[in-house]
Amino acid sequence: MLEKYDIDLKIMEVDEKVFAYSLDDNFFTALETQDVTRGLVEAQVHVKKLASSFELDMYINGHVIIQCDRCLDDMIQPVDANNKLFVKFGPAYLDEGDDLVIVPEDEGKVNVAWFLYEIVALSIPIQHTHAPGECNKEMMKILKEHSEQFVEDENSEPPGENVIDPRWNDLKKLLNNN
Ligand SMILES: [Zn+2]
Structure with a gap:
């Protein structure tokens, strides 16, 4: 081809x-x-x-x-x-x-x-995102909730370098369901 x-x-x-x-x-x-x-x-x-x-x-x-x-x-x-x-x-x-x-x-x-x-x-910018307000709202809600939770977790136990950010596990789940 x-x-x-x-x-x-x-x-x-x-x-x-x-x-x-x-x-x-x-x-x-x-x-x-x-x-x-x-x-x-x-x-x-x-x-x-x-x-x-x-x-x-x-x-x-x-x-x-x-x-x-x-x-x-x-x-x-x-x-x-x-x-x-x-x-x-x-x-x-x-x-x-x-x-x-x-x-x-x-x-x-x-x-x-x-x-x-x-x-x-x-020619693709290194940072590329939707225009403000055009991101997937459901995804942004989940991200926001988990990032707040993550900040609390972080205070009690700082994550090591190899620890996977728990937000990504939830995102993966969501993506797999689609
Ligand atoms: Zn987006």
């Missing part, structure tokens, strides 16, 4: 070519990632042929569905970002770092699926 994200650089007859993709649920499922499993993101890859390499300007715009940090319900996270990648031909595949990748010259193609995914994943 991810073969369609192969860009054949050898057939680049013009100096610049644009490839467009829709990154949907199937895309995220095929990559088997943990953080993002659903979404709809329009992606464009502008491939420019340079003297000894190819310049790929990648743009992504859309939304992904991820878990809210506060109430653990699904939330819609808009994403809008871009990144540049240089591709060179060489004897074997080699990821040189953030912005340079070597692909085998006899194959002459680069698969952009992971590069596009990385742009999406990196």
Whole structure:
């Protein structure tokens, strides 16, 4: 399924070519990632042929569905970002770092699926929550009740580092019931 994200650089007859993709649920499922499993993101890859390499300007715009940090319900996270990648031909595949990748010259193609995914994943803020007041109310109520109880418990017996916060056990129960 991810073969369609192969860009054949050898057939680049013009100096610049644009490839467009829709990154949907199937895309995220095929990559088997943990953080993002659903979404709809329009992606464009502008491939420019340079003297000894190819310049790929990648743009992504859309939304992904991820878990809210506060109430653990699904939330819609808009994403809008871009990144540049240089591709060179060489004897074997080699990821040189953030912005340079070597692909085998006899194959002459680069698969952009992971590069596009990385742009999406990196554009998600570390802290992501629903807008104020839009969290799952039932979940927030349980969290609030248990955090009050937890504060009392904490005063009598401070929890060690490996002790699981009792709030999470209740949350797990709730999630399993759904
Ligand atoms: Zn929330």
